[in-house]
Amino acid sequence: MLELTDPVMKGRAEVRGxxxxxxxxxxxxxxxxxxxxxxxxCPSLTFRSHRDGRSQPRPKPGERKSKAIKRxxxxxxxxxxxxxxxxxxxxxxxxxxxxxxxxxxxxxxQKAAFDNDIKMTVIIKAAIDQFxxxxxx
Numbered sequence: 562m563l564e565l566t567d568p569v570m571k572g573r574a575e576v577r578g579x580x581x582x583x584x585x586x587x588x589x590x591x592x593x594x595x596x597x598x599x600x601x602x603c604p605s606l607t608f609r610s611h612r613d614g615r616s617q618p619r620p621k622p623g624e625r626k627s628k629a630i631k632r633x634x635x636x637x638x639x640x641x642x643x644x645x646x647x648x649x650x651x652x653x654x655x656x657x658x659x660x661x662x663x664x665x666x667x668x669x670x671q672k673a674a675f676d677n678d679i680k681m682t683v684i685i686k687a688a689i690d691q692f693x694x695x696x697x698x
Contacts, residue, residue: 660685670684670685
């Protein structure tokens with residue numbers, strides 16, 4: 562029978578109680594068994610190695626490499642797509658118009674923005690949009 566302290570089985574053994582439920586294995590400490598996750602006192606232990614054929618078969622080196630390449634290409638494509646989306650969004654947002662204002666107009670604009678708790682650019686955009694709509698543009 563294999564023990565938890567056996568270096569070959571350390572970290573590879575699945576510990577089961579008589580109830581059939583998994584037990585928490587001791588971490589390689591001799592003389593200390595884990596508690597049963599199902600019952601407080603489980604009378605017996607059975608050990609089952611992951612080499613019993615119950616685990617999934619290991620992929621071949623060629624398969625592992627091809628999956629890694631496919632995953633890397635998909636991630637790279639996703640990064641490029643995200644970058645393009647960010648650039649398109651930045652292009653849409655950056656159409657600046659410089660407009661010099663006299664001192665009184667600037668003060669009125671600042672007061673209106675402060676009183677209505679909005680930014681001055683929002684007021685300017687709304688005013689330009691209203692003017693263009695009224696004149697048929």
